[in-house]
Amino acid sequence: METVSTNRSHGGEQGVYRHRSTATGTEMTFSVFVPDHAAGAKLPVLWYLSGLTCTHANVTEKGEYRAACAEHGIVFIAPDTSPRGPQVPDVEAWDFGQGAGFYVDATQEPWSANYRMRSYVEGELPDLIAGIFPVDLERQGITGHSMGGHGALTISLRNPGRFRSTSAFAPIVSPLACPWGEKALGGYLGPDRSAWQEYDACALVEGGARLPDLLIDQGSADTFVSEQLKTELLREACDRAGQPATIRLQAGYDHSYYFISTFMAEHVEWHAERLKA
Numbered sequence: 079m080e081t082v083s084t085n086r087s088h089g090g091e092q093g094v095y096r097h098r099s100t101a102t103g104t105e106m107t108f109s110v111f112v113p114d115h116a117a118g119a120k121l122p123v124l125w126y127l128s129g130l131t132c133t134h135a136n137v138t139e140k141g142e143y144r145a146a147c148a149e150h151g152i153v154f155i156a157p158d159t160s161p162r163g164p165q166v167p168d169v170e171a172w173d174f175g176q177g178a179g180f181y182v183d184a185t186q187e188p189w190s191a192n193y194r195m196r197s198y199v200e201g202e203l204p205d206l207i208a209g210i211f212p213v214d215l216e217r218q219g220i221t222g223h224s225m226g227g228h229g230a231l232t233i234s235l236r237n238p239g240r241f242r243s244t245s246a247f248a249p250i251v252s253p254l255a256c257p258w259g260e261k262a263l264g265g266y267l268g269p270d271r272s273a274w275q276e277y278d279a280c281a282l283v284e285g286g287a288r289l290p291d292l293l294i295d296q297g298s299a300d301t302f303v304s305e306q307l308k309t310e311l312l313r314e315a316c317d318r319a320g321q322p323a324t325i326r327l328q329a330g331y332d333h334s335y336y337f338i339s340t341f342m343a344e345h346v347e348w349h350a351e352r353l354k355a
């Protein structure tokens with residue numbers, strides 16, 4: 079692993095790192111914020127998965143998580159959203175291909191060689207992190223935004239017990255039921271929609287997956303909510319299944335990092351309560 083940059087911030091170290099990924103067959107870049115801590119201490123971790131068009135950099139620069147993570151002693155990790163590079167297949171669109179990995183392991187050519195973000199985020203990156211950073215992987219939480227909210231919800235629902243806390247900002251709650259999801263899962267996984275189920279938070283809840291609780295914030299002025307994000311589908315699925323969930327509509331907020339950064343400290347505190355209980 080190579081260090082791209084480190085900067086002292088909020089009494090901790092914000093780093094950006096690059097490594098060769100076996101899951102994606104490419105170089106991958108991610109960021110890690112480590113608050114100051116006692117020698118030998120292992121800190122709880124909050125994973126943040128980003129949305130369409132993003133790299134690790136969007137939340138690192140605009141997410142405003144560091145003060146809260148420093149206060150609560152939480153390591154914050156932000157992976158990229160897809161494999162990248164001239165040899166990685168891509169299309170012109172911003173909602174498919176590079177910057178839009180959807181946290182799936184693609185099964186369709188030509189995507190299947192590199193687009194293995196599920197394996198990367200679920201397996202390879204945690205293994206790498208555990209050997210290098212002062213983290214306690216018995217105390218992990220996960221959150222994310224939009225496509226990354228979909229990633230956070232589905233990874234957590236598929237791995238019961240692995241994350242003590244799960245939240246999301248403006249998540250895509252059902253790729254089976256929105257144009258972004260139909261395009262991405264259709265492209266990466268093919269037309270058989272039964273293969274999409276394990277990448278759909280609503281379908282996972284309906285199929286019996288359960289988490290202790292959930293926190294979701296959704297802006298009321300988010301232009302993607304009615305066609306793409308469809309928060310109500312998750313509310314209905316959770317109500318039907320008896321899955322506890324706090325789903326908050328935040329008046330006037332849009333889909334941007336101005337929204338995310340406003341509620342970031344509350345999410346970090348909510349995770350800290352569960353990670354340090």
Ligand SMILES: N[C@@H](CCC(=O)N[C@@H](CS)C(=O)NCC(=O)O)C(=O)O
Pocket residue numbers: 128129130131132136172223224225333334335
């Ligand atoms: N590129 C799209 C917007 C895509 C978008 O809103 N992406 C969100 C995630 S779904 C994001 O975080 N964008 C990067 C940023 O705001 O820094 C457009 O121009 O309409």
